Amino acid sequence: MDLDTTKTQVLSDTQISLSRSIIAIGAFDGVHRGHQALISAAVNEARTAKVPSVVWTFDPPPKVVFGRVPQLCTLEEKLARITRLGADYIVVASFNRHYAAKSAKSFLDDLGRCNPSSIHVGQDFRFGRKQSGDVGDLASCFNVNIATPVNCDAGEPVSSTRIRALRAAGRQTEADSLQGAFDKVSQFTGRLLTEDLRFKETTQ
Ligand SMILES: Cc1cc2nc3c(=O)[nH]c(=O)nc-3n(C[C@H](O)[C@H](O)[C@H](O)COP(=O)(O)O)c2cc1C
Numbered sequence: 001m002d003l004d005t006t007k008t009q010v011l012s013d014t015q016i017s018l019s020r021s022i023i024a025i026g027a028f029d030g031v032h033r034g035h036q037a038l039i040s041a042a043v044n045e046a047r048t049a050k051v052p053s054v055v056w057t058f059d060p061p062p063k064v065v066f067g068r069v070p071q072l073c074t075l076e077e078k079l080a081r082i083t084r085l086g087a088d089y090i091v092v093a094s095f096n097r098h099y100a101a102k103s104a105k106s107f108l109d110d111l112g113r114c115n116p117s118s119i120h121v122g123q124d125f126r127f128g129r130k131q132s133g134d135v136g137d138l139a140s141c142f143n144v145n146i147a148t149p150v151n152c153d154a155g156e157p158v159s160s161t162r163i164r165a166l167r168a169a170g171r172q173t174e175a176d177s178l179q180g181a182f183d184k185v186s187q188f189t190g191r192l193l194t195e196d197l198r199f200k201e202t203t204q
């Protein structure tokens, strides 16, 4: 199927407001094969239900902001890869120490502005100041869809952490295979509706 990758709209978390949606949430650093499965499940459910799909992400990834890890991919590459998966909207929350202090309740209120009929996350998803919110808290407000973990051929879960370690060890082919390559996705081709992001949209 040919995807029109010019229709995805990128907004900040303060701009988004929808009467219906299906949301996938995560840092999605590298948009690896596990992330792709989670996002695709949300996009497919949204298409079937004929409601907009929303991928809600954070830039830079929280683990990078807290100085724990190097970033795997640029924001532009992340947006390009998510666009390729067919999301209607990508919400980018600028993640800094001020944002990190937001309460779990306040984040749930933010999500509520999209009126989601379901939200896709992994089992270990946390949110809010000091990671105080978990999947149970999310499920007390919304229908939650827990992603089935995607493992590599050797049976280990695919994760950004593993890909970072493989790249640091110079094992690029293995890292590429976990990250899952797309053709021609280094440039974002959707519509950028926020001035806040740190790169310019490609002119068509
Ligand atoms: C409103 C909000 C506040 C957060 N505050 C913190 C925090 O204080 N410390 C922290 O390590 N992570 C914090 N996070 C990051 C989350 O723990 C988590 O990394 C993020 O929701 C993305 O989920 P993922 O890591 O499963 O992709 C916060 C996230 C949100 C949405």
Ligand SMILES: Nc1ncnc2c1ncn2[C@@H]1O[C@H](COP(=O)(O)OP(=O)(O)OP(=O)(O)O)[C@@H](O)[C@H]1O
Binding pocket: 025, 026, 027, 028, 029, 033, 034, 035, 037, 038, 063, 121, 122, 123, 124, 125, 147, 148, 149, 150, 151, 157, 158, 159, 160, 161, 162
């Ligand atoms: N292999 C996987 N299969 C399915 N879902 C996954 C997989 N890896 C991560 N997820 C889910 O995707 C969402 C975003 O994950 P996140 O960005 O934290 O990736 P990660 O690979 O776990 O990163 P890190 O290794 O840096 O913690 C989370 O809800 C997480 O549970």
